[in-house]
Amino acid sequence: MSEIEFLNWVRGPGFEIATVIFIAGVIIRVLEIFLLGRKNNLAEARGSEMNGGLHTIVSRSIPDKNTFQRSTFKIVSGYVFHLGLLITIFFYAPHILLFKEILGFSWPSLPSAVVDAFAVITIITLIAVLIHRLRDRVLRFLSTTEDYLVWFLTIAPLITGYMAFHRIGMTAPSLLAIHILSVELLLIAFPFTKLMHAFTLVIARWYNGAISAYRGVQS
Amino acid sequence: MSASLEKGINALKKEVDSTVGAFFSSCVNCGMCAEACLFYTESPNPARTPINKTEPLRRIWKQEYTLIGRIGKMLGLAKPVDHAFLEQWEKLVYDSCSLCGRCSMVCPVGIDITAMIRKTREGLAAAGHAPEDLVGATKRAVTIGSPMGVKLPALMAQISHVEKDTGLKIPVDKQGAEYMLLLSSMEIMNFPEFIEAIAKIFDKAGVSWTISSEAFEATNSGIQIGVSDIAAQLVQRIVDAAEKLKVKTVISPECGHAYMAIRWDGPNLVGKAFNFKVRHILEILDEFAKDGRLKITGKEKQKLTYHDPCQISRRGGVIEQPRNLINLFAENFVEMPEAGKMNWCCGAGGGVSSNERADELRLKVFQRKKDQLDEIKPDAIISACSNCRIHLEDGLEEYNMDIPLMSLTETLAEHLEK
Numbered sequence: 001m002s003e004i005e006f007l008n009w010v011r012g013p014g015f016e017i018a019t020v021i022f023i024a025g026v027i028i029r030v031l032e033i034f035l036l037g038r039k040n041n042l043a044e045a046r047g048s049e050m051n052g053g054l055h056t057i058v059s060r061s062i063p064d065k066n067t068f069q070r071s072t073f074k075i076v077s078g079y080v081f082h083l084g085l086l087i088t089i090f091f092y093a094p095h096i097l098l099f100k101e102i103l104g105f106s107w108p109s110l111p112s113a114v115v116d117a118f119a120v121i122t123i124i125t126l127i128a129v130l131i132h133r134l135r136d137r138v139l140r141f142l143s144t145t146e147d148y149l150v151w152f153l154t155i156a157p158l159i160t161g162y163m164a165f166h167r168i169g170m171t172a173p174s175l176l177a178i179h180i181l182s183v184e185l186l187l188i189a190f191p192f193t194k195l196m197h198a199f200t201l202v203i204a205r206w207y208n209g210a211i212s213a214y215r216g217v218q219s
Numbered sequence: 220m221s222a223s224l225e226k227g228i229n230a231l232k233k234e235v236d237s238t239v240g241a242f243f244s245s246c247v248n249c250g251m252c253a254e255a256c257l258f259y260t261e262s263p264n265p266a267r268t269p270i271n272k273t274e275p276l277r278r279i280w281k282q283e284y285t286l287i288g289r290i291g292k293m294l295g296l297a298k299p300v301d302h303a304f305l306e307q308w309e310k311l312v313y314d315s316c317s318l319c320g321r322c323s324m325v326c327p328v329g330i331d332i333t334a335m336i337r338k339t340r341e342g343l344a345a346a347g348h349a350p351e352d353l354v355g356a357t358k359r360a361v362t363i364g365s366p367m368g369v370k371l372p373a374l375m376a377q378i379s380h381v382e383k384d385t386g387l388k389i390p391v392d393k394q395g396a397e398y399m400l401l402l403s404s405m406e407i408m409n410f411p412e413f414i415e416a417i418a419k420i421f422d423k424a425g426v427s428w429t430i431s432s433e434a435f436e437a438t439n440s441g442i443q444i445g446v447s448d449i450a451a452q453l454v455q456r457i458v459d460a461a462e463k464l465k466v467k468t469v470i471s472p473e474c475g476h477a478y479m480a481i482r483w484d485g486p487n488l489v490g491k492a493f494n495f496k497v498r499h500i501l502e503i504l505d506e507f508a509k510d511g512r513l514k515i516t517g518k519e520k521q522k523l524t525y526h527d528p529c530q531i532s533r534r535g536g537v538i539e540q541p542r543n544l545i546n547l548f549a550e551n552f553v554e555m556p557e558a559g560k561m562n563w564c565c566g567a568g569g570g571v572s573s574n575e576r577a578d579e580l581r582l583k584v585f586q587r588k589k590d591q592l593d594e595i596k597p598d599a600i601i602s603a604c605s606n607c608r609i610h611l612e613d614g615l616e617e618y619n620m621d622i623p624l625m626s627l628t629e630t631l632a633e634h635l636e637k
Contacts, residue, residue, distance in 0.1 A: 028286055029244060029285075032240060032244075032284065032285055032286065033237050033240035033241050033244060034237055034240075035237075036235060036236050036237040036239070036240045036284060037236060037237055038236045038237045038238060039236065039487065041487060042486035042487050042490070042491065042492045043482065043483050043484075043485065043486045043487060043492075044486075044492070044493070044496065044497070046536050047536075056329060057329075060326075060327060060328075060329050061327075063325070063327070064324075064325075064557075064561055066556075066557055066561065067251070067254070067255065067325050070254040070255075070260075071251045071254050074249055074250070074251055075251075075327075078249070078327070136250065137263075137265050138250040138253045138259075138265045138268050139248070139249075139250045140265070141265035141266065141268065141271070142248045142250055142265070142268060142270070142271065143248060144248070147248050192287045194245075194246065194247050194248065196244050196245070197244070197245040197246070197247050197328050200241050200244040200245040200328075201245045201328040201329060203237075203241040203244075203245075204241040204242050204244070204245040204328050204329040204330055205328065205329030206329075207237075207238045207241055207242070207329070207331065208323060208326070208329035208330065208331050209329070211238070211331055211334065212323075212331075215483055215534065215535060215536040216536030216537075217532075217533060217534075217535075217536045217538070217560050218560075219323065219324055219560075
């Protein structure tokens, strides 16, 4: 297979397979949650589940002061790499073109240099996150193979994307093909790993807020 | 309570619902819950990280209720849930967790970790891996009617003492009373002043109230150990008594988990909405104060602070009321750092104080409360849970601190307008 054939495969059938697995997988995982069902609460309510749930979906993004002091690195690094991922994935002009092709609509992009800078910051932050995971005794204790695999799958598209943008090491078609392939691996793993939190955290936060608000406490 | 591994696994399966699915699907192993837990911060063993305590429930959820987990199980990749594993988790789930709920407030993805530890206890108890002391307390609660073995004659003796001291009548089994008061064994045996305080306050407020001779015990060992059948049985006693006496409101006393048991878990345990209301004593007193039925006189000049019992504040929603009440008599009321819904647990809740094996750890983690108190240096501490109160006294003694403990209800009674 020539490098052009390889690129065409990852752009075509490869991308389709990965997207189907991603979408089907996410749907299965979300159904898996809701099909478990939840009993009605028979206690007399003190507050609204809906309002409390919606509130917590937003408010849980902002830690309280003491929690921030106790987990400063986790919170700051978490914010930085999530923001970095958001910008590199959704605000890079060529990515937006792809989204337009799939979704039929687009949005403004950020200058390539800005996205590039964010990619670098995100890569550095993710490396720091890995070092932190390896050194912190709680994280080392909690971490499973999945945590390291997910870390690798997350940083890989950033590194391959950075290399493709700067044409490092290989010819352009090969670099692009490897970049797309790394994204496909991420998409395939997504529904079956903790990456799912990107979707399920909305449900989890809602439940947390709802359970608490029912008793009259904003969580 | 005959236990077996099969029963344990079935109990865990029964606990899995969409909240569990959403929570476990969202965990990113960030470990932030460790820093929210006094059992970790004051005694840093990574195994005590709150989310790790839910591992038995997580394994069952994954193996039985997720596609990938089921495939893994078919291929023989599932991690075992056996006696050896559950035994390893017993101390984490019971001795190192007071179900205080602080981790649930901190988790960035919104996992109600405490609720899942509570669910995990169902599995451990059913499999025979609950602490001996809690098993004993639960057996006493079922057979005698009280985890501390307090029987009706003991209560009647205290009632007659109080009647003699106050000259007031304590109504027992009064049909059609508006309020039915529950008591914790601790109050009956160690703090009869609480009954006295209620008698005085209710007399002044002109309240029609009663204590049931058939269901006076407010505590519920079933929810502490994690056996829903027994918890339901204990709630049912109260429901039966309240219906028999046709009361409008059942009052939960100064006890944290009792409030959780009867107010929030109760109807769900017995599977039916109550036809009476349940209120915490502080809610009732706050209402009285607002209606002008509770008239307070005199001020406390000393520096006072309030210790939020977790099940009443963070998990129960009674946060404003104690503050409103304290402000009726306190001239110098100071909040501990992070008071209210983010308050730190004293370390004795969730059955920890009923479990002698956990005594050393319970006193060790009190360091967190000590640090909070050291920051404001109060002259006295007010609380609204006899379990917190006893443990706070214990902890203060252990750390050579001389700060008296006050019950909020009792202090209000002392300040009643003559």
